Amino acid sequence: xxxxxxxxxxxxxxxxxxxxxxxxxxxxxxxxxxxxxxxxxxxxxxxxxxxxxxxxxxxxxxxxxxxxxxxxxxxxxxxxxxxxxxxxxxxxxxxxxxxxxxxxxxxxxxxxxxxxxxxxxxxxxxxxxxxxxxxxxxxxxxxxxxxxxxxxxxxxxxxxxxxxxxxxxxxxxxxxxxxxxxxxxxxxxxxxxxxxxxxxxxxxxxxxxxxxxxxxxxxxxxxxxxxxxxxxxxxxxxxxxxxxxxxxxxxxxxxxxxxxxxxxxxxxxxxxxxxxxxxxxxxxxxxxxxxxxxxxxxxxxxxxxxxx
Numbered sequence: 318x319x320x321x322x323x324x325x326x327x328x329x330x331x332x333x334x335x336x337x338x339x340x341x342x343x344x345x346x347x348x349x350x351x352x353x354x355x356x357x358x359x360x361x362x363x364x365x366x367x368x369x370x371x372x373x374x375x376x377x378x379x380x381x382x383x384x385x386x387x388x389x390x391x392x393x394x395x396x397x398x399x400x401x402x403x404x405x406x407x408x409x410x411x412x413x414x415x416x417x418x419x420x421x422x423x424x425x426x427x428x429x430x431x432x433x434x435x436x437x438x439x440x441x442x443x444x445x446x447x448x449x450x451x452x453x454x455x456x457x458x459x460x461x462x463x464x465x466x467x468x469x470x471x472x473x474x475x476x477x478x479x480x481x482x483x484x485x486x487x488x489x490x491x492x493x494x495x496x497x498x499x500x501x502x503x504x505x506x507x508x509x510x511x512x513x514x515x516x517x518x519x520x521x522x523x524x525x526x527x528x529x530x531x532x533x534x535x536x537x538x539x540x541x542x543x544x545x546x547x548x549x550x551x552x553x554x555x556x557x558x559x560x561x562x563x564x565x566x567x568x569x570x571x572x573x574x575x576x577x578x579x580x581x582x583x584x585x586x587x588x589x590x591x592x593x594x595x596x597x598x599x600x601x602x603x604x605x606x607x608x609x610x611x612x613x614x615x616x617x618x619x620x621x622x623x624x625x
Contacts, residue, residue: 399496401468403503405539406518407448408489409482415448417461419476419539421468421497427454435463447481451534471501471541472570477534478505487526490537493518497541504572506538511613513540513571513593545572545593550600554582557590557610571613577602585610 401421408414425433429452437449437460449460453476466474482488492503494517505523506513514523548563555562557569562583569575571591577583577600585608594614595602604610 401496401498402494403497403539403541404493405448405478405503406491406493407446407480408491409446410487410489411446413446415446417449417478418463419450420463420465421471422465423468425465425467427466427474428452429455429457430465433463433465434461436460437462444483445481446483446486447479449479450539451477451479453477456534471498472543472568474541475506476539478537478539479534480537481532482527482530484527484530487524489522489524490516491518491522492516492539494541500543501541502544504540504542506540506571507536508538509536513613515545515572540571542570542572543567545574547574547576549576549578550581550583553580555584557583557585558587571611584608 403419404416405419406414406416420433422433424430434452437447447460449462450464451458451461452464453466453474456477460479464476466476480488490505492505494501494503497503502515503517504513505516507523507525510525512523515521516523546565546567548565548567548569550562551564552562560566560568563569569590569592572593575592575595577595577597579599582601582603585602585604587607588609590604590608590610592610592612595612595616597616597618599619602610
């Protein structure tokens, strides 16, 4: 069910005192009810709001399987049900600014979510400047003006950005982010130039001039990451992919600098290891056959620099 429709239905129940109704799952999470019980409903529970009781809806999530409301009960839906949102803009520095939107919601998948994702209306025309996203998974070639993705695993959810522009076009990317988790920032990755740049709508942007005509996704990707950090490996040996092996305790991302101290051995046993740079101080970096590592800048070993 569409969120807006569901909320209107709930408001109707609260306003007009309908005695009973049934609401589908995956709409909102019931945060408070029967405070004296200490119970919180799940999406397999039936909830009865008794006379004189109040239920407050104040965050996105899931709802109980069935909802029964006494006419004298109250149902309150907070206006602060914020949805983390990024509005990405691209300016061709010739008078045209395009935008595309990404939202993070618990009901979403990385593929197509009918009723949530929205394709662009109509075509932009041959040679016209355009900005959009493609699906993270199961890309069907549709240009999306709005893509909704899960509100978990922000660091590993990478959004393909589509650009239609002629050779020689100078493009400036900016982003306006609202209600992202604390510490999360927006970064634009340029595969061709091997860069990852923080962007916002005030003092951080990314400008590039296209060397050739571009149509589609594959060069630019949007990331939501914590601010860049310098991570030092701690135990004598262990896995790259275990947060507790690092100080501070987080797995390196494509914007982080990595230090492998003397006598330490890191093993990369699966694909997906990334870093901005790596300094190996007489330590050992072991990449097994099933592993992969992508470094955007340089790897330094005993003061010798290897540029990727």
